[in-house]
Amino acid sequence: MNICASELNFTFPGKRTSLLRDVNFTWKQGQVVVLQGKNGVGKSTLTRIICKALPDDYETCISGCLCLDCVQADHLSADQPAAHESRDEAKKAESARVNLLTIGRRQSAQYISALFPDPDLQILTPDTESELAFGLEQQGIPVNRMNDMINEIISELSLKPLRYRNPRLCSGGEKQLILFAAILLMNRPFLILDEALAMIDNSRIDKVKEMIARHKRASAGLLLIDHQGRFDDIADEVWSLKEGHLTLQSRCQMRELK
Amino acid sequence: MIQLQNVTFAYPSHIQQPVLSHLSLNLRLDICTGLIGRNGTGKTTFGLLLMGLLQPVDGNIYLNGKNLKDSPLHQIGSQIGYLFQNPRQQLFADTIIDELLFPFTLQQTDSCEVRKRADRLLTLFQLDQNRNTNPLSLSTGEQKRLVLAALMMNDPDYLILDEPTNGLDQESRGILGNLITERIMMEKGLLLISHDQPFVNQHCHSVLSMNEKNVREVACAT
Ligand SMILES: Nc1ncnc2c1ncn2[C@@H]1O[C@H](COP(=O)(O)OP(=O)(O)OP(=O)(O)O)[C@@H](O)[C@H]1O
Ligand SMILES: [Mg+2]
Numbered sequence: 001m002n003i004c005a006s007e008l009n010f011t012f013p014g015k016r017t018s019l020l021r022d023v024n025f026t027w028k029q030g031q032v033v034v035l036q037g038k039n040g041v042g043k044s045t046l047t048r049i050i051c052k053a054l055p056d057d058y059e060t061c062i063s064g065c066l067c068l069d070c071v072q073a074d075h076l077s078a079d080q081p082a083a084h085e086s087r088d089e090a091k092k093a094e095s096a097r098v099n100l101l102t103i104g105r106r107q108s109a110q111y112i113s114a115l116f117p118d119p120d121l122q123i124l125t126p127d128t129e130s131e132l133a134f135g136l137e138q139q140g141i142p143v144n145r146m147n148d149m150i151n152e153i154i155s156e157l158s159l160k161p162l163r164y165r166n167p168r169l170c171s172g173g174e175k176q177l178i179l180f181a182a183i184l185l186m187n188r189p190f191l192i193l194d195e196a197l198a199m200i201d202n203s204r205i206d207k208v209k210e211m212i213a214r215h216k217r218a219s220a221g222l223l224l225i226d227h228q229g230r231f232d233d234i235a236d237e238v239w240s241l242k243e244g245h246l247t248l249q250s251r252c253q254m255r256e257l258k
Numbered sequence: 259m260i261q262l263q264n265v266t267f268a269y270p271s272h273i274q275q276p277v278l279s280h281l282s283l284n285l286r287l288d289i290c291t292g293l294i295g296r297n298g299t300g301k302t303t304f305g306l307l308l309m310g311l312l313q314p315v316d317g318n319i320y321l322n323g324k325n326l327k328d329s330p331l332h333q334i335g336s337q338i339g340y341l342f343q344n345p346r347q348q349l350f351a352d353t354i355i356d357e358l359l360f361p362f363t364l365q366q367t368d369s370c371e372v373r374k375r376a377d378r379l380l381t382l383f384q385l386d387q388n389r390n391t392n393p394l395s396l397s398t399g400e401q402k403r404l405v406l407a408a409l410m411m412n413d414p415d416y417l418i419l420d421e422p423t424n425g426l427d428q429e430s431r432g433i434l435g436n437l438i439t440e441r442i443m444m445e446k447g448l449l450l451i452s453h454d455q456p457f458v459n460q461h462c463h464s465v466l467s468m469n470e471k472n473v474r475e476v477a478c479a480t
């Protein structure tokens with residue numbers, strides 16, 4: 001599966017200049033993309049368009065094409081019920097591309113999940129364990145398997161002391177770790193992390209990167225925004241947004257970054 | 259000077275697991291002190307205690323010799339400015355410009371001079387383009403800059419900044435860096451809570467490192 005944008009434009013209501021101008025990209029499953037750009041250039045607006053997180057009345061402000069191409073649906077990992085489900089969905093859509101600009105939020109959430117900078121807005125449940133179980137239950141994963149998966153990710157990210165705590169009453173970095181774990185367990189083909197890991201301390205960032213890389217190998221597509229540049233070294237592509245235009249950094253520019 | 263004497267703090271929901279226990283230390287108000295440490299070790303809690311927004315379970319905190327227990331919050335707030343880790347929690351107004359002006363409008367101390375100061379700060383923090391924008395629609399980095407601008411309206415003696423560089427691009431980092439340098443020249447110090455090691459090394463005269471057990475001073479680059 002690919003997410004493709006062509007000639008994507010966006011202008012906020014009442015504004016003269018467009019925030020996004022003729023944006024083109026192809027974001028593939030199994031690809032880590034780092035999106036760079038200064039404060040206020042529209043990175044988050046772009047990610048919000050992709051995952052349908054903008055208010056409905058902004059729909060008229062968008063023009064161009066944003067589609068999900070399902071040609072490579074068979075590459076989805078087959079060992080998990082969720083993958084089957086989304087593969088079936090994807091197969092249905094195989095002939096017709098899915099227009100991401102017109103589908104509903106629920107359908108969009110089958111393909112793309114996203115985390116934004118403010119964890120307080122995304123915590124759903126009153127304890128960490130339920131927060132982690134939420135996505136697994138949605139996928140219909142059997143209870144035994146679910147417990148194993150939760151135990152595994154809790155030990156991997158050293159979240160044991162937080163397991164029965166209320167995520168809302170945790171520290172900033174702890175909240176982001178819990179949501180990161182939860183979104184990985186949701187197991188969607190595309191994942192957006194928009195400054196959602198900024199509060200995580202350096203002692204755990206290598207672990208987080210390792211998990212991102214593993215997720216990618218399990219054929220997820222990831223789109224990351226991070227002002228500290230902490231994920232540049234695991235990027236397959238670096239996109240840069242400037243004055244409305246999105247450009248792909250060349251390979252040698254990327255090497256310089258590393 | 260801020261003095262902590264044998265301070266213990268635990269959140270009511272976890273009263274048996276204190277975040278800070280028997281902590282005694284002095285903080286100079288005229289230098290930049292860094293506070294580093296892993297997630298969940300209690301850095302934000304420490305900052306909130308200094309602001310009087312949380313009260314120690316045991317022990318005392320003195321600000322320039324006065325026990326915080328005896329100081330009303332607004333008095334502490336007029337001396338110390340606090341940038342929250344999540345800036346959204348401290349934005350109240352409907353527009354950027356009102357975020358700077360509303361305390362003055364409320365107290366009816368709004369004046370030509372106040373407006374000029376607001377204009378200057380909005381320019382300094384590069385927020386003068388969209389002054390009628392709703393603060394909640396800004397990006398994290400922009401929200402941080404806005405809160406900083408609002409804090410500077412009062413020109414507090416001391417600043418506590420909780421993860422100030424999060425979400426800031428290189429240019430905004432530079433603006434923040436300049437602000438810090440300028441304030442230190444005026445001997446107005448600050449506490450910089452941060453995971454951003456290069457930024458801490460660049461600006462702090464002294465660095466405190468917090469872990470699950472205690473707080474200790476660590477060697478520093480500057
Ligand atoms: N409102 C609260 N109620 C109960 N426990 C809390 C509350 N806020 C924080 N805690 C807990 O207190 C401890 C210290 O939290 P604090 O927010 O001070 O950490 P921090 O060092 O600022 O972490 P971070 O680097 O993630 O911001 C953590 O274990 C946290 O889970
Ligand atoms: Mg904190």
